[in-house]
Amino acid sequence: MNLLRWVALPCALAAVAGCGTEPPPEPETPPVAIAADVVYRGMRVIPGDGSPPIEAAAMAVDGPVITALGPQEEVAPPPGTPAVDLAGKTLIPALIDLHGHVGFQRGLSYEAVNYTRENIVDYLRRYVYHGVGTVVSLGTDPGGLWREIRHAQLLGALDGARLHTAGSGLAAPNAGPGSPAPRPSASGVTSEDEGRQRVAELADLGVAFVKIWVDDRGGTVEKLAPDLYRAIIDEAHRRGLQVVAHVYYHDDAEDLVAAGVDGFAHLVRDREMDDALVAAIVARDVFVMPNLGVSERRRHATAPAWLQDPLLAATVAPAVLERAAASYAGFAADARARAAQYAAMERSLLKLHAAGAALVLGSDAGVQDHFPGFAAHRELELLVAAGLSPMDALVAATSRPALRLRQIDAGRLAPGMRADFVVLDANPLDDITATRRITGVYLDGAEVDREALRAAWAAGDGS
Numbered sequence: 001m002n003l004l005r006w007v008a009l010p011c012a013l014a015a016v017a018g019c020g021t022e023p024p025p026e027p028e029t030p031p032v033a034i035a036a037d038v039v040y041r042g043m044r045v046i047p048g049d050g051s052p053p054i055e056a057a058a059m060a061v062d063g064p065v066i067t068a069l070g071p072q073e074e075v076a077p078p079p080g081t082p083a084v085d086l087a088g089k090t091l092i093p094a095l096i097d098l099h100g101h102v103g104f105q106r107g108l109s110y111e112a113v114n115y116t117r118e119n120i121v122d123y124l125r126r127y128v129y130h131g132v133g134t135v136v137s138l139g140t141d142p143g144g145l146w147r148e149i150r151h152a153q154l155l156g157a158l159d160g161a162r163l164h165t166a167g168s169g170l171a172a173p174n175a176g177p178g179s180p181a182p183r184p185s186a187s188g189v190t191s192e193d194e195g196r197q198r199v200a201e202l203a204d205l206g207v208a209f210v211k212i213w214v215d216d217r218g219g220t221v222e223k224l225a226p227d228l229y230r231a232i233i234d235e236a237h238r239r240g241l242q243v244v245a246h247v248y249y250h251d252d253a254e255d256l257v258a259a260g261v262d263g264f265a266h267l268v269r270d271r272e273m274d275d276a277l278v279a280a281i282v283a284r285d286v287f288v289m290p291n292l293g294v295s296e297r298r299r300h301a302t303a304p305a306w307l308q309d310p311l312l313a314a315t316v317a318p319a320v321l322e323r324a325a326a327s328y329a330g331f332a333a334d335a336r337a338r339a340a341q342y343a344a345m346e347r348s349l350l351k352l353h354a355a356g357a358a359l360v361l362g363s364d365a366g367v368q369d370h371f372p373g374f375a376a377h378r379e380l381e382l383l384v385a386a387g388l389s390p391m392d393a394l395v396a397a398t399s400r401p402a403l404r405l406r407q408i409d410a411g412r413l414a415p416g417m418r419a420d421f422v423v424l425d426a427n428p429l430d431d432i433t434a435t436r437r438i439t440g441v442y443l444d445g446a447e448v449d450r451e452a453l454r455a456a457w458a459a460g461d462g463s
């Protein structure tokens with residue numbers, strides 16, 4: 001690359017003054033032998049980086065890696081390579097959800113006691129069943145259990161979506177997650193030194209992000225003070241870590257951006273984002289998870305149709321779906337106010353999008369009855385309903401979160417990338433809800449046995 005520039009530059013400069021010499025002939029590209037143990041043919045491939053879909057594509061996969069991808073006629077795997085005909089299907093990269101909370105729900109129970117290895121693995125299977133290949137549990141993972149699970153996954157000894165976490169997130173004492181079950185999983189911080197110490201511990205654990213909560217929950221808890229989050233952000237940056245903030249108030253978001261926060265786990269929800277905040281977010285390259293789904297639920301006074309989605313019926317026990325449906329009656333009283341709040345969130349989202357902000361999927365699944373995996377598909381639908389194109393929504397759920405998570409080999413379908421993909425029965429560029437019409441999920445080139453998962457859930461205790 002450097003050599004090419006070195007050679008090309010003088011002629012490019014000379015060209016300004018009228019370079020008379022012919023450019024050197026393009027070197028003949030030697031045919032590269034593709035390693036492949038399977039080739040998928042005939043489908044549409046949406047690469048995930050915003051580039052146009054490849055129609056009638058072929059994708060060669062060798063072990064866990066994509067080795068070739070292009071129009072069928074341009075992909076030539078070794079003779080005899082087994083071919084799988086996927087004509088009529090659409091491939092997208094496995095989704096990447098940067099905001100979840102694993103482990104707390106089990107059936108109708110939403111308790112800290114459910115936070116076990118077995119239940120976390122069950123979450124990861126639910127994610128992958130829905131085509132989510134990578135998830136970040138954001139701040140509700142104390143201790144070392146998540147590392148054991150992650151380590152087992154890295155060794156190939158555990159299936160499910162790849163788990164990353166922010167470990168135990170940081171907040172004012174007893175002021176982290178909103179609900180009682182996960183609340184004690186956060187770490188209380190009362191001084192700058194303590195904040196720096198907690199960050200050092202998180203860095204040693206190998207967290208993906210540092211999570212902070214900056215919210216007083218409507219005046220009911222203490223808010224993490226600016227001098228404390230400044231110390232946390234500074235220490236995180238010194239250690240090469242990014243800080244993601246739960247935020248509610250516009251004023252806090254402004255100060256967090258000024259303090260150097262790297263990402264937001266929510267839009268602000270007290271009012272529409274003003275132009276100055278949007279500009280600051282773009283200028284500082286802060287990524288934003290719109291996190292629409294949890295807020296959107298509360299603008300309805302009756303149960304929405306999506307609760308009947310067959311994808312949910314396969315993974316969530318009927319009693320849990322009934323409870324979720326019944327919960328809407330409780331939202332009736334303030335549904336109108338919530339609808340106005342949600343409309344402001346949508347306007348903020350569109351302002352951010354128009355300004356070029358980095359929008360990233362973060363569904364907040366794992367909040368009670370906010371279902372792992374399915375919530376990601378709802379989030380995509382809500383992004384499109386708010387005004388994003390299906391392509392923009394898919395980029396926000398694939399290549400962009402991969403880069404923010406520093407997973408350079410995931411989130412995109414291209415040679416050299418992990419073969420993490422979802423096979424769909426319809427084209428999500430026509431209708432984004434097609435992301436739910438899943439006929440296959442592959443991680444590291446291996447097909448996830450969704451039928452076995454479904455059978456296990458059906459035979460189990462309905463969790």
Ligand SMILES: [Zn+2]
Binds near residue numbers: 099100101138
């Ligand atoms: Zn959350």
